[in-house]
Amino acid sequence: MQKNTTTPSIIEMQNVGIRYGQGPEILSDIKLSLKKGSFHFLTGKSGAGKTSLLSMMYLAQKPSRGVVSVFGKNVNFTNRDSLSMLRRRIGVVFQDFRLLDHLSAFDNVALPLRVCGMDEREVKKRVTELLQWVELDKHILATPATLSGGEKQRIAIARAVINRPDLLLADEPTGNVDNDIAPKLMKLFVELNKLGTTVVIATHSEKLIADFAYPCLHLQNRNLRILYPSSSLRNAGGSHEQ
Amino acid sequence: MSNKNLISRKQELPLKDDSSSLFLQVMICIAVFLFAVTLAGVLSINSMLVTWNESILGSLTVQIMPVNDANVQKAQKGTLEHQQKALEVLQSLPEVESVTPLTDKQLQKLIQPWLGDGVDLKNLPIPRILDVKLKADAEPDFAKLAEKLAEASPLATLDNHKLWLNKLIKFADGLKMLALTVLVLVIAVTSGAITYSTRTSLGLHQYIIEILHTLGAKDAYIAQQYAKHIGMLGFVGGIIGIMLAVPTIFMISRLSEQIEGGIISEARLSIGDWLEILSLPAFAAVIAMVTAYYTVKRTLEKMM
Ligand SMILES: Nc1ncnc2c1ncn2[C@@H]1O[C@H](COP(=O)(O)OP(=O)(O)O)[C@@H](O)[C@H]1O
Numbered sequence: 001m002q003k004n005t006t007t008p009s010i011i012e013m014q015n016v017g018i019r020y021g022q023g024p025e026i027l028s029d030i031k032l033s034l035k036k037g038s039f040h041f042l043t044g045k046s047g048a049g050k051t052s053l054l055s056m057m058y059l060a061q062k063p064s065r066g067v068v069s070v071f072g073k074n075v076n077f078t079n080r081d082s083l084s085m086l087r088r089r090i091g092v093v094f095q096d097f098r099l100l101d102h103l104s105a106f107d108n109v110a111l112p113l114r115v116c117g118m119d120e121r122e123v124k125k126r127v128t129e130l131l132q133w134v135e136l137d138k139h140i141l142a143t144p145a146t147l148s149g150g151e152k153q154r155i156a157i158a159r160a161v162i163n164r165p166d167l168l169l170a171d172e173p174t175g176n177v178d179n180d181i182a183p184k185l186m187k188l189f190v191e192l193n194k195l196g197t198t199v200v201i202a203t204h205s206e207k208l209i210a211d212f213a214y215p216c217l218h219l220q221n222r223n224l225r226i227l228y229p230s231s232s233l234r235n236a237g238g239s240h241e242q
Numbered sequence: 243m244s245n246k247n248l249i250s251r252k253q254e255l256p257l258k259d260d261s262s263s264l265f266l267q268v269m270i271c272i273a274v275f276l277f278a279v280t281l282a283g284v285l286s287i288n289s290m291l292v293t294w295n296e297s298i299l300g301s302l303t304v305q306i307m308p309v310n311d312a313n314v315q316k317a318q319k320g321t322l323e324h325q326q327k328a329l330e331v332l333q334s335l336p337e338v339e340s341v342t343p344l345t346d347k348q349l350q351k352l353i354q355p356w357l358g359d360g361v362d363l364k365n366l367p368i369p370r371i372l373d374v375k376l377k378a379d380a381e382p383d384f385a386k387l388a389e390k391l392a393e394a395s396p397l398a399t400l401d402n403h404k405l406w407l408n409k410l411i412k413f414a415d416g417l418k419m420l421a422l423t424v425l426v427l428v429i430a431v432t433s434g435a436i437t438y439s440t441r442t443s444l445g446l447h448q449y450i451i452e453i454l455h456t457l458g459a460k461d462a463y464i465a466q467q468y469a470k471h472i473g474m475l476g477f478v479g480g481i482i483g484i485m486l487a488v489p490t491i492f493m494i495s496r497l498s499e500q501i502e503g504g505i506i507s508e509a510r511l512s513i514g515d516w517l518e519i520l521s522l523p524a525f526a527a528v529i530a531m532v533t534a535y536y537t538v539k540r541t542l543e544k545m546m
């Protein structure tokens with residue numbers, strides 16, 4: 001499906017470079033086109049620049065050079081309010097979850113709906129439903145500090161998908177959790193993808209990559225290569241797990 | 243399920259816990275207190291000025307002292323000559339519309355309370371009086387006028403009550419300008435403090451703000467939360483400030499009445515003045531809201 005060239009691009013990158021301050025380029029000459037409805041893993045050693053690449057996709061950073069277009073809009077020529085409108089179509093699961101510690105599970109998941117001014121009755125309905133689905137209805141009023149890593153992860157994922165995003169980005173959602181991403185949550189991502197959501201998941205998990213035959217965006221030596229499931233990952237991707 | 247608590251939605255930005263909140267509230271309370279007391283001063287000076295200006299505008303009185311001479315006839319004649327000189331000088335002035343000497347009959351009436359009826363002015367050395375009407379838009383320099391008059395006739399004097407009142411008006415005007423400067427300064431310092439603590443708070447909550455941005459919040463969404471919070475601080479601080487200011491204003495006006503019975507008693511605050519003073523907490527809330535809102539907008543524009 002993602003190889004169909006008539007499908008619109010959700011993300012386009014051309015000659016993209018990114019650096020922090022006056023430091024060296026972390027990523028150089030990135031060229032990338034993610035088609036609507038595609039599903040990719042994002043791999044690479046720790047420090048390879050996965051988070052940096054994703055942060056350009058969820059519009060937290062502009063490239064130091066080159067062109068990044070999200071939903072067909074060049075981010076360098078898009079004003080702040082329009083960027084906010086684009087962000088509303090993107091769901092993000094952060095590596096460290098980034099939940100608001102003083103808010104309950106319910107309020108955390110409700111955030112994306114409230115920032116776009118949704119009616120509270122609708123908010124309550126949607127959030128309650130989703131929290132039930134991720135089996136957190138017992139902890140609806142609990143604050144993140146009182147929850148386990150797995151539970152926090154489920155809140156983070158619920159917050160990312162509550163707004164039925166067109167683009168879902170997950171930054172090593174397995175990173176801080178003892179075991180792999182729960183199959184049920186992976187199934188959620190696959191379901192959303194079937195409904196048309198474009199998905200990128202940064203991961204270290206060989207098992208995940210092997211179990212789901214999706215292509216990998218692989219970062220190495222500041223560059224990006226796309227590895228298709230047919231090629232031997234273990235050889236091509238290198239030992240990207242420490 | 244215990245969902246009833248969900249209705250009392252918690253603020254995403256825990257601004258109430260900012261340590262600067264209390265500081266701002268106390269600061270606004272003091273600012274409103276100062277503002278109210280100073281404004282009361284300005285408004286009473288204003289009402290005083292209105293009364294004083296009414297009595298000083300439009301006309302003035304010149305008095306010609308009688309010439310001393312054993313010969314009554316000669317003295318009378320001399321006095322009238324001096325009156326004529328003063329009259330000519332006054333008529334030559336551009337600010338003067340007309341000059342009318344009071345007639346014997348009018349003078350008699352003025353003197354009557356002291357000397358009783360049937361006094362023959364011809365036999366008494368009494369001063370003559372000129373009633374000077376000024377042009378409508380005239381703003382005469384009374385000191386200069388008095389000088390010119392003295393040159394023309396050493397016996398002619400400007401009614402010094404008005405001269406004195408004129409000086410008082412100038413003094414009150416200066417006082418008013420000073421008070422207005424204080425009001426401007428109070429507003430400037432307060433909005434400066436609001437701007438500073440809003441910026442500090444934005445830095446403090448940068449983590450939350452970045453998350454809100456990532457989830458699609460516009461700057462206005464964050465700015466509104468600040469405006470609401472700081473506006474409320476301004477309102478409550480303002481109410482407390484006013485509650486302290488009103489008794490203070492009463493106390494000051496009591497004291498000034500006791501000290502300077504005559505003049506200051508004209509410094510009454512009207513109902514409109516009181517409404518102006520009592521609306522200060524709302525005014526403080528609006529200033530606080532607007533300042534916070536635009537500070538947030540301007541500061542966030544520098545972030546991606
Ligand atoms: N905010 C930042 N400031 C400076 N350097 C950064 C920042 N974020 C990441 N880096 C550097 O950029 C490189 C890539 O980091 P990152 O994108 O987090 O990689 P990954 O997610 O693949 O581990 C690392 O060398 C890291 O030290």
Ligand SMILES: [Mg+2]
Pocket residue numbers: 050051052095171
């Ligand atoms: Mg990372």
